[in-house]
Amino acid sequence: EVQVVDSGGGLIQPGGSLKLSCAASGFSLSSYEVNWVRQAPGKGLEWVSYISRSGSTIHYADSVKGRFTISRDNAKTSVFLQMNSLRAEDTAVYYCAVGASYSDGTTSYVWFHPWGQGTLVTVSS
Amino acid sequence: EVVMTQSPGTLAVSPGETATLSCRASQSIGSNLAWYQQKPGQAPRLLIYGAATRATGIPVRFSGRGSGTEFTLTISSLQSEDFVVYYCQQYDNWPPITFGQGTRLEIK
Numbered sequence A: 001e002v003q004v005v006d007s008g009g010g011l012i013q014p015g016g017s018l019k020l021s022c023a024a025s026g027f028s029l030s031s032y033e034v035n036w037v038r039q040a041p042g043k044g045l046e047w048v049s050y051i052s053r054s055g056s057t058i059h060y061a062d063s064v065k066g067r068f069t070i071s072r073d074n075a076k077t078s079v080f081l082q083m084n085s086l087r088a089e090d091t092a093v094y095y096c097a098v099g100a101s102y103s104d105g106t107t108s109y110v111w112f113h114p115w116g117q118g119t120l121v122t123v124s125s
Numbered sequence B: 001e002v003v004m005t006q007s008p009g010t011l012a013v014s015p016g017e018t019a020t021l022s023c024r025a026s027q028s029i030g031s032n033l034a035w036y037q038q039k040p041g042q043a044p045r046l047l048i049y050g051a052a053t054r055a056t057g058i059p060v061r062f063s064g065r066g067s068g069t070e071f072t073l074t075i076s077s078l079q080s081e082d083f084v085v086y087y088c089q090q091y092d093n094w095p096p097i098t099f100g101q102g103t104r105l106e107i108k
Helices: none
Strands: A003-007 A010-012 A018-025 A033-039 A045-051 A058-060 A068-072 A078-083 A092-103 A108-115 A119-123 B004-007 B010-013 B019-025 B033-038 B045-049 B062-067 B070-075 B085-090 B103-107
Touching: A003 A092, A003 A108, A018 A033, A018 A092, A018 A119, A033 A068, A033 A108, A045 A068, A045 A078, A045 A092, A058 A068, A108 B033, A108 B045, B004 B085, B010 B019, B019 B033, B019 B085, B019 B103, B033 B062, B045 B062, B070 B085
Parallel strands: A010 A119, B010 B103
Antiparallel strands: A003 A018, A018 A078, A033 A045, A033 A092, A045 A058, A068 A078, A092 A108, A092 A119, B004 B019, B019 B070, B033 B045, B033 B085, B062 B070, B085 B103
């Protein structure tokens, strides 16, 4: 069965750091682009970050740029989201979302499938 | 940034009937649009990509159409499990990848 497993969430004080992990079973994550998408309580979906298959291309939402870092391990079997300087407004369920995509040679067009079950990050004192 | 606007925010339809959800992009995105369904407490699930292509395992009563700036998701023969929240997402002009604010489908 194809499955994405995201983990690492928890309760953290404002200004603190947390590292989320994303792994896959039933397929190799190394073959795919990976994204993080978050959802604040009772709110809609917000794209957070993207990493290409090779790890050479990375993008962030403006709301997290300079505070969050996405990365892949050397074997590319896991993807991480290092979150620093956390704020109350970062409180959300964070989903790892594998990128299904096509490319026209210069641009990658990415939608999300499959998704992890989500991991809750709560930033509060 | 491409702003995605979904309408209506909440749609009330009777079981067995047809629901039509709309999504508008602030600029042309071609056919680079996906639709997701989210049930309470669950991750979103891909329904449609490329504006009109059903994802694997998605019933034929879910259909998408549109291009440019105007898109629709139509759900026919509504079943009880369909009354949840739906999001559209553009992936044409990014970063950032952007979502609509969601449409909640409720039982009339």
